[in-house]
Amino acid sequence: MNVSPAHSSVAERSAGEHRVAKAHSLLGIVPLASVAIVHLWQLSAGIEGRDAFEQRMNIPALGVVWVTVGLLGVAFGAHVVLGYIRLRGGAVRSQECRVARGNAQLAWGAGFVAVCCAAVHVNIIWPALVLRDPLMLYGILRSDAANYVLLATYLIGVGAFSLHLSESVLDFATTWEIVTRPATFRWVRLAATLGAAAFFIISVNTLSHYVAGRALFFGGGG
Numbered sequence: 001m002n003v004s005p006a007h008s009s010v011a012e013r014s015a016g017e018h019r020v021a022k023a024h025s026l027l028g029i030v031p032l033a034s035v036a037i038v039h040l041w042q043l044s045a046g047i048e049g050r051d052a053f054e055q056r057m058n059i060p061a062l063g064v065v066w067v068t069v070g071l072l073g074v075a076f077g078a079h080v081v082l083g084y085i086r087l088r089g090g091a092v093r094s095q096e097c098r099v100a101r102g103n104a105q106l107a108w109g110a111g112f113v114a115v116c117c118a119a120v121h122v123n124i125i126w127p128a129l130v131l132r133d134p135l136m137l138y139g140i141l142r143s144d145a146a147n148y149v150l151l152a153t154y155l156i157g158v159g160a161f162s163l164h165l166s167e168s169v170l171d172f173a174t175t176w177e178i179v180t181r182p183a184t185f186r187w188v189r190l191a192a193t194l195g196a197a198a199f200f201i202i203s204v205n206t207l208s209h210y211v212a213g214r215a216l217f218f219g220g221g222g
Helices: 005-048 050-057 062-089 091-095 098-131 134-142 144-175 182-212
Strands: none
Touching (some): 005 134, 005 144, 062 098, 098 144
16 A cells, blocks of 8 residues: 555654654653762762761762763753754644643753753852862852852752653653553652652752751751
């Protein structure tokens, strides 16, 4: 049976949009989860004091860690770009309901805000990163002059990051057809939301040490 050029074009476009959707979801869940783990692993040492922070940041593999974080950051940037292409290209518009499209737009906006806040945050601590000086980094994070900017960008950025992480888990589960039943999807949504909330609380607890000199919820001081 002959396939008309119009039908062939639609099929190719749908296949292309599906590949974009799968790449977008994969570049979301892997870098996001990895960055979240590395970020908390690095900064949580500061709750135990400056010496613990210096020891954590001076491990022999730190260079590998920073390179990994950089690559993950690039991957997340690609994820945000693909998310924009996906929204503009119609993969979300044509395959999902209006509510799901709204969720996708919200997730993309949250990811964009998280990237902007991360850029401001990195700009503040850049001198310490270039010199690879953990004590200088610790001092910048504890500096009164930088606290207000760090506090604002960190809270907004982590909040946006947590929202985007939650939506990325759901998008990954549905795009790769890991979850197909509505009942199972509701449980996955609940788990993703609780996980994102836990990440936000732990991040705020870590930040509170640098801003106030003590952990807000749990952990040591110093």
